[in-house]
Amino acid sequence: MCRGGIPASGLPASLPALKAVSLWSPGFASVAVDPARPKRPESAWIHYLYDFRKKNQDITGKEVMMSASKGWKVMTVPQKKPFQDLYDAAKKVYDADQEEYVKSGKKEAWTRDPEKPKKPLSAFFLFLSGYRTKNASLKPTEASKLAAAIWKDMSSQRKQPYEKQYTEEKSKYDEAMKIYKASGKEDAWRERTGKTTARTKAKKGKKQALTRDPEKPKKPLSAFFLFLSGYRTKNTSLKIIEAAKLAAATWKDMSKEQKQPYEKQYTEEKHKYDEAMKLYKASGKEDAWNKKNREDHHYCKESKKR
Helix, strand or coil: CCCECCCHHCCCCCCCCCHHHHCCCCCHHHHHHCCCCCCCCCHHHHHHHHHHHHHHCCCCCCCHHHHHHHHHCCCCCHHHHHHHHHHHHHHHHHHHHHHHHHHHHHHHHCCCCCCCCCCCHHHHHHHHHHHHHHHHCCHHHHHHHHHHHHHHCHHHHHCCCCCCHHHHHCCCCCCHHHHHHHHHHHHHHHHHCHHHHHHHHHHHHHHHHCCCCCCCCCCCCCHHHHHHHHHHHCCCCCCCHHHHHHHHHHHHHCCCCHHHHHHHHHHHHHHHHHHHHHHHHCCCCCCCCCCHHHHHHHHHHHHCCC
């Protein structure tokens, strides 16, 4: 198995030289940066390094960095001040440009297609939005916790208006997404921002990755994840991330007695897992799998040498 989850069998006989590979070559699109985004200013240390190189052109290679680094470490604050002033001045300009970049909408347009329909708020978040409006004096985290507790105890009839609103908005969203995808705008935006290749690469990696022996026993869910699994089942209207956040807050406030059933279940399943792992290791399957991985790794190293 080579780095990136690519099986050895899927590699070419020889790999291209690194200098022949562009940052914009297929597989490297994830490093794409918005050309309109302001560049971060160079640090005081970098300004000093430039100055050091100009004054010491007889020093070459790694010695330049080593010598400059030693000099920078022993410099006093007043000695560093000229370089710090250069950075501070550039930082002020950068901060102003960055603020303008964000306000203009260019940042959001680079990270998300502005023409892509926005997902509707879930039933709970529609309720939370109204709860926050009515309780503006509460901090966002406090309001979220209290709203979650109220939502949990609400009857199906009381939740129905929020569920209905979400269903209606979700239907409109689904239709808008069909039109959006059919228009080709999504593919055009991904191509423009360099995200197409990165997405394709990620999908390939998922299909090709063989990082774990399928016969190896799976570790049991922890006590919290057992609780989370039940929490999601009881709150199917919540999105996965929403359910996880609310479950984590609930778990944090639970007493030891309330957590005990989940801790007990985990302990029992952990015992079964440990026994299964002993049998798995004794069977020699683990050694066989590790040997296969070592052979694939060796093949990768040899391919790079060619």
